[in-house]
Amino acid sequence: MFFEGSEKKLEIVVKLSAGDSLRNIKQPFWNEVVSASGAQILSSIHNSCLSAYLLSESSLFVWDDRIVMITCGETKLIQAVHTFLKRFPKEDILSLIFQRKNEYCSHLQKTNFFSDIESLKSVFSGKSFRFGNTDGHHNFLYHLNKEFAPSPSDYTHELLMYHLGSDAKSIFCQEGQQTSNIREFLKLNKYFSDWKIDDFVFKPYGYSLNAIKGHQYFTIHVTPQEEGSYASFETNLPLWGEHKNYGVQILQAFSPESFDLVSFNDFIPERPFQNSNYPVKCVKEKLNCGYEVQFRQFIKKDTAEESAVLIS
Amino acid sequence: MFFEGSEKKLEIVVKLSAGDSLRNIKQPFWNEVVSASGAQILSSIHNSCLSAYLLSESSLFVWDDRIVMITCGETKLIQAVHTFLKRFPKEDILSLIFQRKNEYCSHLQKTNFFSDIESLKSVFSGKSFRFGNTDGHHNFLYHLNKEFAPSPSDYTHELLMYHLGSDAKSIFCQEGQQTSNIREFLKLNKYFSDWKIDDFVFKPYGYSLNAIKGHQYFTIHVTPQEEGSYASFETNLPLWGEHKNYGVQILQAFSPESFDLVSFNDFIPERPFQNSNYPVKCVKEKLNCGYEVQFRQFIKKDTAEESAVLIS
Numbered sequence: 199m200f201f202e203g204s205e206k207k208l209e210i211v212v213k214l215s216a217g218d219s220l221r222n223i224k225q226p227f228w229n230e231v232v233s234a235s236g237a238q239i240l241s242s243i244h245n246s247c248l249s250a251y252l253l254s255e256s257s258l259f260v261w262d263d264r265i266v267m268i269t270c271g272e273t274k275l276i277q278a279v280h281t282f283l284k285r286f287p288k289e290d291i292l293s294l295i296f297q298r299k300n301e302y303c304s305h306l307q308k309t310n311f312f313s314d315i316e317s318l319k320s321v322f323s324g325k326s327f328r329f330g331n332t333d334g335h336h337n338f339l340y341h342l343n344k345e346f347a348p349s350p351s352d353y354t355h356e357l358l359m360y361h362l363g364s365d366a367k368s369i370f371c372q373e374g375q376q377t378s379n380i381r382e383f384l385k386l387n388k389y390f391s392d393w394k395i396d397d398f399v400f401k402p403y404g405y406s407l408n409a410i411k412g413h414q415y416f417t418i419h420v421t422p423q424e425e426g427s428y429a430s431f432e433t434n435l436p437l438w439g440e441h442k443n444y445g446v447q448i449l450q451a452f453s454p455e456s457f458d459l460v461s462f463n464d465f466i467p468e469r470p471f472q473n474s475n476y477p478v479k480c481v482k483e484k485l486n487c488g489y490e491v492q493f494r495q496f497i498k499k500d501t502a503e504e505s506a507v508l509i510s
Numbered sequence: 511m512f513f514e515g516s517e518k519k520l521e522i523v524v525k526l527s528a529g530d531s532l533r534n535i536k537q538p539f540w541n542e543v544v545s546a547s548g549a550q551i552l553s554s555i556h557n558s559c560l561s562a563y564l565l566s567e568s569s570l571f572v573w574d575d576r577i578v579m580i581t582c583g584e585t586k587l588i589q590a591v592h593t594f595l596k597r598f599p600k601e602d603i604l605s606l607i608f609q610r611k612n613e614y615c616s617h618l619q620k621t622n623f624f625s626d627i628e629s630l631k632s633v634f635s636g637k638s639f640r641f642g643n644t645d646g647h648h649n650f651l652y653h654l655n656k657e658f659a660p661s662p663s664d665y666t667h668e669l670l671m672y673h674l675g676s677d678a679k680s681i682f683c684q685e686g687q688q689t690s691n692i693r694e695f696l697k698l699n700k701y702f703s704d705w706k707i708d709d710f711v712f713k714p715y716g717y718s719l720n721a722i723k724g725h726q727y728f729t730i731h732v733t734p735q736e737e738g739s740y741a742s743f744e745t746n747l748p749l750w751g752e753h754k755n756y757g758v759q760i761l762q763a764f765s766p767e768s769f770d771l772v773s774f775n776d777f778i779p780e781r782p783f784q785n786s787n788y789p790v791k792c793v794k795e796k797l798n799c800g801y802e803v804q805f806r807q808f809i810k811k812d813t814a815e816e817s818a819v820l821i822s
Contacts, residue, residue, distance in 0.1 A: 482817070
């Protein structure tokens with residue numbers, strides 16, 4: 199059974215009255231937002247800056263003034279926007295960014311990027327871009343046509359890994375696998391021992407993890423199935439400074455044949471990971487909503503002859 | 511308006527009584543076969559071995575004992591099989607190979623490879639393979655589970671070119687472009703002066719060409735639109751011998767960012783074209799229907815930073 203790991207992602211920043219916070223909103227509202235997209239909240243962790251909800255299809259993060267929601271599978275993330283807007287007038291939306299990675303099997307999806315943004319047209323004025331060529335990996339991005347000034351520490355990295363190596367596949371495809379084994383494989387204790395972590399192993403396969411510390415988060419989602427194996431690592435950590443080694447570590451663990459790196463307001467050297475994947479695409483755009491976005495694709499330099507995959 | 515250039519391809523070989531030939535069948539039958547797929551015959555050329563029909567979406571070639579049909583756009587090529595079978599009992603089908611390249615926009619297609627082969631299950635026993643990774647360029651192939659012995663000169667090359675260079679785009683996107691200018695651009699007179707050629711410029715854009723000489727053919731199809739530019743060159747010529755220079759020539763003319771080469775029973779050196787595209791994938795499989803098939807993907811070694819593509 200094919201499961202689409204590639205994600206849709208939504209970030210919304212709202213204007214709030216003094217002392218107000220999205221974190222004061224009780225879970226029933228987030229249940230409603232998440233369920234509009236076709237997913238469910240499974241569990242949550244909280245600290246003084248941030249709530250992280252683990253979903254049946256990926257994750258929702260809630261800060262005082264913003265949310266980040268990531269969903270995979272056949273979810274309709276754009277519906278979460280409309281539910282969110284029931285509580286917040288559109289004038290209070292300071293920034294909204296909706297991204298959609300190219301899917302492994304776009305013909306199995308219930309919507310596509312173009313129908314998604316069509317549904318926003320009656321509410322917002324926005325701009326849409328494609329980062330990367332249509333025939334290869336690419337990332338669609340929609341943002342409000344509205345000026346916004348992100349803080350200097352407001353950056354994000356999305357590391358999207360396709361066709362995982364055999365070590366990762368065997369760990370994540372083992373029936374009844376324990377989260378403790380996976381945490382060890384990902385070396386989380388070495389790098390993130392003082393982080394609050396919430397993770398879940400899905401049946402028959404699949405792994406999701408949310409991790410938070412102060413206002414910082416990272417999230418890992420793994421679809422290990424042979425037919426379309428995929429893993430993502432997304433974070434607002436400055437991945438190339440203090441945490442650079444974890445970028446190297448996670449690429450070593452997943453050893454993907456190909457990966458994309460989408461970075462907001464924090465850019466990387468040409469060959470950041472010193473591994474055998476090399477760059478085939480680099481797209482950068484300064485958006486008028488205040489963010490500069492870079493999309494890069496890397497492919498493994500390995501052209502050993504393979505056999506075809508028998509389908510039936 | 512997006513047009514899907516990526517093609518589906520069908521080859522059927524039939525057992526015939528002595529003296530019989532598919533070429534004796536009058537055009538109304540081919541009209542019916544072509545129209546079942548959702549395309550139409552626009553024109554045709556003939557010689558003593560081969561008839562070539564230019565279609566509203568690609569091409570049909572008819573030899574004494576076999577047909578090759580290639581269709582693009584939103585056609586349902588698999589329906590042509592069912593119409594063909596109205597005239598030929600399935601026991602007389604010696605070989606049937608159905609291929610489907612990954613589409614730029616598979617969500618816009620009326621069928622997918624899996625539903626296509628599902629429709630053959632009630633008639634044939636077959637095997638299906640995927641050449642190439644699902645997240646990148648790939649080619650699905652279905653063949654009958656039946657032994658077949660191709661003749662030693664029975665080979666095919668499919669050169670599938672994605673994201674064409676600016677010279678090709680400007681030639682093919684020029685309004686009211688003449689076939690003579692295109693033939694000059696493709697240097698057909700230099701390489702194929704004694705071939706019978708039939709070509710057509712579509713409105714607003716698009717170009718198709720069939721060329722035949724004896725039992726040999728080549729066909730060129732071009733979808734030049736910025737959003738998904740694509741060109742294919744398919745032939746039963748031994749492309750790497752006498753006609754190697756034309757392979758180099760056509761890649762120079764189209765200068766694609768990425769191309770795939772699918773070869774049946776005739777294989778190529780690792781870097782056949784000495785150009786700036788380099789190999790990222792090589793898949794080879796010996797099929798039990800008598801053909802050995804190689805799929806290779808090449809990507810242009812050019813990672814200059816680009817801007818994102820504004821969609822709306």
